[in-house]
Amino acid sequence: MFSYLLYVLALGVIGTGLIQKKKHRPKYKIIGFRDEVSIEETEGILSNHGIKIKKHLPLANACLCLVDEISAGFKSLTANDNIEFIEDDYIAMIQVIPQTADSLKIKSQTIPWGISKIEAPKAWKHCQGEGIKVGIIDTGIDQRHPDLKANIKVAHSVVEGTGADDDNGHGTHVAGTIAALDNDIGVVGVAPKAEIYSVKAFDNKGRGRVSDIIDALNWCIENKVHIINMSFGFSVNSQALERAIREVHKHNIIMVAAAGNSGGKDTVLYPAKYPEVIAVAASDNKDKAADFSSSGPEVNIIAPGVDISSTYINQEYRLLSGTSMACPHVVGACALLMSISGADADNVKNAVLSTARDIGLPEETQGVGLVDVSAAVSNIKKTKGGFFYE
Ligand code: CA
Numbered sequence: 001m002f003s004y005l006l007y008v009l010a011l012g013v014i015g016t017g018l019i020q021k022k023k024h025r026p027k028y029k030i031i032g033f034r035d036e037v038s039i040e041e042t043e044g045i046l047s048n049h050g051i052k053i054k055k056h057l058p059l060a061n062a063c064l065c066l067v068d069e070i071s072a073g074f075k076s077l078t079a080n081d082n083i084e085f086i087e088d089d090y091i092a093m094i095q096v097i098p099q100t101a102d103s104l105k106i107k108s109q110t111i112p113w114g115i116s117k118i119e120a121p122k123a124w125k126h127c128q129g130e131g132i133k134v135g136i137i138d139t140g141i142d143q144r145h146p147d148l149k150a151n152i153k154v155a156h157s158v159v160e161g162t163g164a165d166d167d168n169g170h171g172t173h174v175a176g177t178i179a180a181l182d183n184d185i186g187v188v189g190v191a192p193k194a195e196i197y198s199v200k201a202f203d204n205k206g207r208g209r210v211s212d213i214i215d216a217l218n219w220c221i222e223n224k225v226h227i228i229n230m231s232f233g234f235s236v237n238s239q240a241l242e243r244a245i246r247e248v249h250k251h252n253i254i255m256v257a258a259a260g261n262s263g264g265k266d267t268v269l270y271p272a273k274y275p276e277v278i279a280v281a282a283s284d285n286k287d288k289a290a291d292f293s294s295s296g297p298e299v300n301i302i303a304p305g306v307d308i309s310s311t312y313i314n315q316e317y318r319l320l321s322g323t324s325m326a327c328p329h330v331v332g333a334c335a336l337l338m339s340i341s342g343a344d345a346d347n348v349k350n351a352v353l354s355t356a357r358d359i360g361l362p363e364e365t366q367g368v369g370l371v372d373v374s375a376a377v378s379n380i381k382k383t384k385g386g387f388f389y390e
Helices: 004-024 038-050 072-077 113-117 172-177 212-223 240-249 323-341 345-354 373-384
Strands: 026-035 054-055 062-067 082-089 091-094 133-138 153-156 195-200 206-211 225-232 254-260 277-283 301-302 306-313 314-319
Touching: 026 038, 026 212, 026 240, 038 054, 038 062, 038 153, 054 212, 082 240, 091 212, 091 240, 113 301, 113 323, 133 212, 133 323, 172 195, 172 306, 172 314, 206 212, 212 240, 225 323, 240 254, 254 323, 254 345, 277 323, 277 345, 301 323, 306 373, 323 345, 323 373, 345 373
Parallel strands: 133 195, 133 225, 153 195, 225 254, 254 277, 277 301
Antiparallel strands: 026 062, 026 082, 054 062, 091 206, 306 314
């Protein structure tokens, strides 16, 4: 009887402990301020409510804070007129289909099917993407890869406690589709002389926090990149990310994102879903849509995304599939066009979208159609004239 009482008492103590622990676990929140509130003012407001800032997110006029939701300070903050939104620090995922692919053995340089399919090699006699800075927000990059190294201008990480190296493989694969070198080994990218600005915002499991993605977008602006590759997505509309995307757009930077690997109808993920971002669906080598490819009215264009060979970590090459693989084909196409023509972001974007090839799929699946570099070059020649190397 006595031991039973002790047992009940012990359960009670453990139970209370668990409840208390759960109640008081602090959580990261993004606190967004009204446009007219300055950074100095946000510091004052948060400090008055006893909330410490983990980091500023100036692109979203917001702060990342570790908060205790049941504290009096946080509760009173939610009623403050200067606050526009408070949201979780959501997690986005890279858009690759999980698979256990072996390393590819490539004897001499082979042009991947997707690069030929979008007619990129026809443009190479004019130019190969020289002078165009491409920001890649991803899992990092293999900085020692012999088929990428010469094009990597900067490799940076915004993930706390992690270097710029790729510990997943995804970022290195995406980078290769954009700008693997035209040499005698491995693969070749759409724009083999474009400059790679790699910024790691995703961990080894392919997860990236909105706060880190916003940091990475800010880094892209500071480094004056021309185009940003975003082979990731998630289904929540983060107000902080939406604000940041609008700011990047004001800087005349082309943003391209993976439509998503959710399949089905009306399944386009953010950030591809935002109007400022080109949403890319995935096709196979027979011009059919990949069954995993998200669809919906926000899909802008379709590009190769099934069994794509590209560079991989440990100086290897691999086949991967996903709208993550389609996205960099469009980024590479934009880089080639911008380099060839000297045209600005809007003209390049219009040329790529207006010349895509209709492959007979529903508009919600293919957008305007399959990206066609050769047709886009002819188009921009007509409108811009004079800029060419011919
Ligand atoms: Ca190569």
